[in-house]
Amino acid sequence: MTLVDTHCHLHLLDNPDTAISQAQKAGVSFIISPSIDNASSLENIKIAKKHAGVFAAIGIHPNDFTTSSELSNKHHLQLIKDLLQKKKRQIVAIGETGLDFVSPPPGKKARSKKEQVFLFKEHIKLALKYHLPLIIHNRKANKELISILKPYALCHQLRAVFHCFSGSKKFLKEVVGLDFYIGIGGLVTYDQGLQKVIEEVSKKKLILETDAPFLTPEPLRQEKRWPNQPENVKIIAQKIAEIKGDSFLSIARQTTQNAQDLFQLNK
Secondary structure, rough: OEEEOOOOOOOHOOHHHHHHHHHHOOOEEEEEEOOOOOOHHHHHHHHHOOOOOOOEEEEOOOOOOOOOHHHHHHHHHHHHHHHHHOOOOOEEEEEEEEOOOOOOOOOOOOOOOHHHHHHHHHHHHHHHHHHOOEEEEEEOHHHHHHHHHHHHHHHHHHEEEEEEOOOOOHHHHHHOOOOOOEEHHHHHHHHHHHHHHHHOHHHHHEEEEEOOOOOHHHOOOOOOOOOOOOHHHHHHHHHHHHHHOHHHHHHHHHHHHHHHHHHHHOO
């Protein structure tokens, strides 16, 4: 039995080496650690170099709640471009990237919508140039994301996953219609609306993620067993199997195959 955690922020865990070891003992053969800025992009590559089966996605989160400008955005992008030009084997995706139109916490300044759209389009161009998939972050930006992605998906064979999917059945059809994957995390263990959406999607379009150290699944969430860990991807697979009336082994096999296809982990 093999599982893949396609979205685990190893750079945010107190002890990523221990987390990786525990996950591998639990049957998690591959882990992808997405980045949120330049520092985490470098750190995730460093972690991936140390561990077989661990890979990095590099990119700039749409909203890191820092003061930004056109000049600083271009500076951030240049490092991502430099890393991609070096063709490091640890890099298997671009992200996480996307749009986040939720109001920032008090005292924090968000990137403007214009800045976010600029950065997202630049990430798409890099994904196409280097033949890498996108890991897409989405909060309150369904319409805008589909509008931006559609021409690229139809004309350029863009590959992508909507990370931590939490949309409606209607939005699900739009995403799957572009041949993108759906990333399912701990939310599915307690969000009944998402559970109903999952009933509608083919398991051939699903991939697993923990988003560790965030989004701890039930029953660990109720027990306040934080932070979330990559080994908990097994709980998510079990819940999906329950929702779809399928076996755990079937879900594990298919989601692993999906992840390997999307991220080319066996390349």
